Amino acid sequence: MKLTILFGGASFEHEISIVSAITLKAKLSSFDLTFVFCDQDHKFYLVEASKMKANTFSKNQHKKMPELSIANGCFTQKSMFGATEYKGTVLNLIHGADGEDGTIAALLDFFSIKYIGPRIDASVFSYDKRYTKWLCSAKEIKSVKYELLSAKVHKDITIPYPVIIKPARLGSSIGVSIVKEESELDYALDTAFEFDTCLIVEPFLVGVKEYNVAGYMANAEIHCSIVEEPQKNEFLDFEKKYMDFSRSEHVLKADITPALEKKLIANFKKIYRSLFEGALIRCDFFVVDGEVYLNEINPIPGSMANYLFEDFQGSIEALANSLPHAKRVKVTYDYIHSLSSAKGK
Amino acid sequence: MKLTILFGGASFEHEISIVSAITLKAKLSSFDLTFVFCDQDHKFYLVEASKMKANTFSKNQHKKMPELSIANGCFTQKSMFGATEYKGTVLNLIHGADGEDGTIAALLDFFSIKYIGPRIDASVFSYDKRYTKWLCSAKEIKSVKYELLSAKVHKDITIPYPVIIKPARLGSSIGVSIVKEESELDYALDTAFEFDTCLIVEPFLVGVKEYNVAGYMANAEIHCSIVEEPQKNEFLDFEKKYMDFSRSEHVLKADITPALEKKLIANFKKIYRSLFEGALIRCDFFVVDGEVYLNEINPIPGSMANYLFEDFQGSIEALANSLPHAKRVKVTYDYIHSLSSAKGK
Numbered sequence: 001m002k003l004t005i006l007f008g009g010a011s012f013e014h015e016i017s018i019v020s021a022i023t024l025k026a027k028l029s030s031f032d033l034t035f036v037f038c039d040q041d042h043k044f045y046l047v048e049a050s051k052m053k054a055n056t057f058s059k060n061q062h063k064k065m066p067e068l069s070i071a072n073g074c075f076t077q078k079s080m081f082g083a084t085e086y087k088g089t090v091l092n093l094i095h096g097a098d099g100e101d102g103t104i105a106a107l108l109d110f111f112s113i114k115y116i117g118p119r120i121d122a123s124v125f126s127y128d129k130r131y132t133k134w135l136c137s138a139k140e141i142k143s144v145k146y147e148l149l150s151a152k153v154h155k156d157i158t159i160p161y162p163v164i165i166k167p168a169r170l171g172s173s174i175g176v177s178i179v180k181e182e183s184e185l186d187y188a189l190d191t192a193f194e195f196d197t198c199l200i201v202e203p204f205l206v207g208v209k210e211y212n213v214a215g216y217m218a219n220a221e222i223h224c225s226i227v228e229e230p231q232k233n234e235f236l237d238f239e240k241k242y243m244d245f246s247r248s249e250h251v252l253k254a255d256i257t258p259a260l261e262k263k264l265i266a267n268f269k270k271i272y273r274s275l276f277e278g279a280l281i282r283c284d285f286f287v288v289d290g291e292v293y294l295n296e297i298n299p300i301p302g303s304m305a306n307y308l309f310e311d312f313q314g315s316i317e318a319l320a321n322s323l324p325h326a327k328r329v330k331v332t333y334d335y336i337h338s339l340s341s342a343k344g345k
Numbered sequence: 346m347k348l349t350i351l352f353g354g355a356s357f358e359h360e361i362s363i364v365s366a367i368t369l370k371a372k373l374s375s376f377d378l379t380f381v382f383c384d385q386d387h388k389f390y391l392v393e394a395s396k397m398k399a400n401t402f403s404k405n406q407h408k409k410m411p412e413l414s415i416a417n418g419c420f421t422q423k424s425m426f427g428a429t430e431y432k433g434t435v436l437n438l439i440h441g442a443d444g445e446d447g448t449i450a451a452l453l454d455f456f457s458i459k460y461i462g463p464r465i466d467a468s469v470f471s472y473d474k475r476y477t478k479w480l481c482s483a484k485e486i487k488s489v490k491y492e493l494l495s496a497k498v499h500k501d502i503t504i505p506y507p508v509i510i511k512p513a514r515l516g517s518s519i520g521v522s523i524v525k526e527e528s529e530l531d532y533a534l535d536t537a538f539e540f541d542t543c544l545i546v547e548p549f550l551v552g553v554k555e556y557n558v559a560g561y562m563a564n565a566e567i568h569c570s571i572v573e574e575p576q577k578n579e580f581l582d583f584e585k586k587y588m589d590f591s592r593s594e595h596v597l598k599a600d601i602t603p604a605l606e607k608k609l610i611a612n613f614k615k616i617y618r619s620l621f622e623g624a625l626i627r628c629d630f631f632v633v634d635g636e637v638y639l640n641e642i643n644p645i646p647g648s649m650a651n652y653l654f655e656d657f658q659g660s661i662e663a664l665a666n667s668l669p670h671a672k673r674v675k676v677t678y679d680y681i682h683s684l685s686s687a688k689g690k
Contacts, residue, residue, distance in 0.1 A: 014676040040676035042417065042455055058678035072387065097674055098455070102465045106451030110387055110443075120447045121476070124469045131466070138479045198619075274543075329442055331359040331385035333403035 001317055002088035003031050004075070006104070006115075008038040008057070012174050012195065013096030016302060018057050019246045020093050023303040025052050027248055030313055034086050036075055037062050038094060038104075044068040044075060046086070073112050089320050092117030092300060096170065100300055101127045114323050116316070118279040118299035125275065126297035129168045129200045139270055142293045144286065149199040152189045154182065162204040165189065167196030178204050209287040210295070211254055213268045214305035216280040218318035222269050225308035227261055229254035230284075247307045260287065267292050278324045280304055280315070346662055347433035348376050349420070351449065351460075353383040353402070357519050357540065358441030361647060363402050364591045365438050368648040370397050372593055375658055379431050381420055382407050383439060383449075389413040389420060391431070418457050434665050437462030437645060441515065445645055446472045459668050461661070463624040463644035470620065471642035474513045474545045484615055487638045489631065494544040497534045499527065507549040510534065512541030523549050554632040555640070556599055558613045559650035561625040563663035567614050570653035572606055574599035575629075592652045605632065612637050623669045625649055625660070 007021035008014055021035065035047040039062065046066045047056070056062060068075040074085040092104050092115050102123035108115045118126065125135045136143040148168075149156055157163065165188045167175040175195040177188035192199045215224040228251050254261075268283050271294065282301035286293040298305075306312040352366035353359055370378065380392040382402065390410045392401070401407060413420040419430040437449050437460050447468035453460045463471065470480045474491075481488040493513075494501055502508065510533045512520040520540040522533035537544045560569035573596050601609075613628050616639065627646035631638040643650075651657040 010674045010676065012674055014674075015678060015680050018681070040674070042457070054681040058681040102447055102469075103451040103455050106448040106465070107455055110448050110452055112387070120451070120465065121469045121473065124447075124466045128466065134479050134483045137482070329355045329357055329359075329385070331355065333360060335360050336363070336399040336403040 001031055001320065002034070003028065003316070003320065004034040004036055004086060004088040004090045005093055006036045006038060006090050007093040008040075009094035009096065009098035009104070010038075010040045010042060011094065011096035011098050012170060014040065015054075017093055017095045017099070018054055020095065020303045022052050022054065023246050023248055023306070024091075024093065025049060027303070027306045027312055028316065031316075032088075034088055036068060036086070036090075037065075038098065042098075044070065046075075046077060070107065070111050070113075075113075089113075089323070090115040090117075091304075091316070093304070095300055095302070101169070109326055112326070112328070114320075116278065116280065116319055116323065118276060118281070119324065122276045122279060122299055126281070126299040127169055129166060129296070130198065132294070132297060135271070135275075136294055141267055141270055142291060144202045144205070144293055144295070147201045149189070149201055150197060152186070152193065154185055157185075157201050159201055159203050162206070164202050164204040165192050166200045166202070167192050168198040168200050170195050205286060205288060211256070211264055211285050211287060212282055212305075212308070213264055213285070214280060214282040214301060214308045215268055215272060216315060216319045217272065217277050218315075218322040220322075222272055223315065223318070224265050224268055225282075225305065226251070226253040226310075227256065227264055228252075228308055229256075247303055249307055250310075251307050260290070260292075263292050267294065271297060278319075280319055282308070346376055346665065347379070348373065348661070348665065349379040349381055349431060349433040349435045350438055351381045351383060351435050351444075352438040353385075354439035354441065354443035354449070355383075355385045355387060356439065356441035356443050357515060359385065360399075362438055362440045362444070363399055365440065365648045367397050367399065368591050368593050368651070369436070369438065370394060372648070372651045372657055373661060376661075377433075379433055381413060381431070381435075382410075383443065384408075387443075389415065391420075391422060415452065415456050415458075420458075434458075434668070435460040435462075436649075436661070438649070440645055440647070446514070454671055457671070457673070459665075461623065461625065461664055461668065463621060463626070464669065467621045467624060467644060471626070471644040472514055474511060474641070475543065477639070477642060480616070480620075481639055486612055486615055487636060489547045489550070489638055489640070492546045494534070494546055495542060497531070497538065499530055502530075502546050504546055504548050507551070509547050509549040510537050511545045511547070512537050513543040513545050514541050550631060550633060556601070556609055556630050556632060557627055557650075557653070558609050558630070559625060559627040559646060559653045560613055560617060561660065561664045562617065562622050563660075563667040565667075567617055568660065568663070569610050569613055570650065571596070571598040571655075572601065572609055573597075573653055574601075592648055594652055595655075596652050605635070605637075608637050612639065616642060623664075625664055627653070 007017045074087040077084040102120040175192045282298040284295040352362045419432040421428040447465040507525045520537045627643040629640040
């Protein structure tokens with residue numbers, strides 16, 4: 001099947017999006033893939049599969065490639081003699097800003113391009129960790145208690161140490177610190193405020209178990225991956241996560257009871273349903289005393305969490321064939337006509 | 346000052362957006378206005394001020410006008426000899442779908458065009474009435490209790506009659522019915538399900554007082570309009586609201602106690618802050634036994650609620666000069682460089 005991988009973006013996660021795209025080139029090798037790179041200036045470039053290497057972008061070689069514009073139903077390459085259209089379904093693989101904050105979703109919706117990825121509302125509820133908390137509370141899903149911080153005021157933090165400090169709107173552990181005592185707080189706050197004006201403070205749960213589940217909706221059913229217990233070293237910092245985005249080897253199913261597995265899957269489905277249709281997402285959970293807590297939602301997980309699916313190509317194909325139908329409203333001028341005829345009387 | 350009025354959209358409220366734009370032409374007469382019409386196929390047209398009449402659009406005359414495309418920082422009109430750029434700040438005046446659901450916000454953000462209007466997240470929380478309820482609960486603002494309905498099942502409604510049935514995602518009273526007894530339910534549900542797959546059911550509060558407040562943030566302060574007690578006839582149906590979108594006469598301040606006025610303003614500010622910056626919004630409240638309940642948020646109110654402001658042109662100018670700064674992330678290739686050099690060792 002035809003699929004356009006859209007990657008890059010003006011995001012702190014720009015580089016890992018490139019790594020994700022390179023990984024997917026290998027993992028979706030039976031597909032007819034087109035690669036569209038969005039640079040930091042929001043220009044689109046058509047990248048030949050053979051040029052899909054990290055250095056292409058870090059050395060600015062994409063600037064020599066054909067520039068594309070977005071148009072109704074496709075990306076187009078204009079030339080003196082007309083335009084070539086790239087019409088395939090898009091896989092939105094832009095991590096972080098642009099890709100996960102609803103911008104790309106809206107752009108593709110506006111231009112009637114079918115895409116795999118979170119819709120505008122799903123993006124808002126997963127991109128901003130404050131809104132993920134609201135989602136949890138509305139859907140009755142447990143999440144770790146938290147405080148918000150919008151200025152560097154120590155006394156506004158009432159959660160006892162150790163705490164974890166995160167920018168509200170970034171993924172991939174960027175700007176995140178574990179703070180064990182107050183003396184470490186200033187540095188952690190300075191780091192996090194570099195990335196966002198609003199921070200989330202949570203208790204750092206020592207020895208907590210972590211489990212990840214990915215899944216997607218196809219043929220009106222939610223299909224879940226295996227449950228993974230991610231390796232961890234306190235928490236994955238950006239560099240480790242970066243490597244993580246190039247993952248392609250299958251992982252082993254977590255060694256958990258069927259009851260816990262069922263609980264994790266049930267939580268995943270509760271989050272997914274009526275919001276994430278069209279996307280393949282990964283939810284990261286904490287388990288404390290047998291209770292499942294949502295840690296975060298990755299609406300465009302690194303390398304699409306391919307390593308969690310037995311038949312990854314089959315999963316993407318099924319999802320691509322079950323995308324939500326964006327209904328375009330048919331405009332009428334009934335009221336204007338009736339007003340005009342009333343005036344004419 | 347220069348301002349581009351963007352109106353139309355593929356929305357059930359397409360026609361009232363035209364009416365709003367015509368009204369604003371008169372109310373912002375000291376501005377240097379450009380009119381950009383978005384038709385139902387998401388094509389943009391440049392409309393001469395003298396052609397800003399309802400019949401222009403209902404008679405498809407816009408199709409003869411210059412077509413614009415959206416580009417980095419502006420709308421452009423391409424010709425054989427180059428392109429003319431229209432760079433002014435945009436006032437997003439597309440009511441309903443496209444304008445209020447975050448699509449236009451994302452489009453303007455992506456193309457780095459400054460605009461008056463709700464940002465993506467603010468749009469999501471006001472467009473979908475379910476998410477407005479979540480917002481209320483997170484910000485501790487009272488709202489009327491509700492039930493959700495996704496199928497025509499009478500017994501899923503446990504709120505006693507009379508109830509009000511609304512599509513979750515439409516404004517301007519489209520598809521809304523008051524149901525006094527069960528015999529009227531089928532018709533109301535059929536009507537509402539024509540517009541949305543999810544309905545909101547609320548108790549219909551007989552004899553409740555209604556008050557509207559509009560406002561915007563400028564120079565780091567929220568500026569509120571007078572409080573209005575809207576005329577009502579059970580509730581405004583679409584045709585009456587339609588006329589309402591062309592309102593331009595000043596209204597009288599509601600005859601309420603200073604304490605109630607203070608309470609309404611305080612609720613408005615609580616809703617606005619940290620979410621609606623960049624927009625001029627109108628909040629519609631109910632008052633029951635002295636308690637204030639949010640009914641709905643209009644993030645792009647009809648004719649921008651000009652009739653509620655003493656100095657409407659001054660308000661729009663102040664807002665246009667205080668728009669949120671969309672920070673574009675600066676991309677680096679540090680990790681790719683460090684990986685490449687590590688490989689080279």
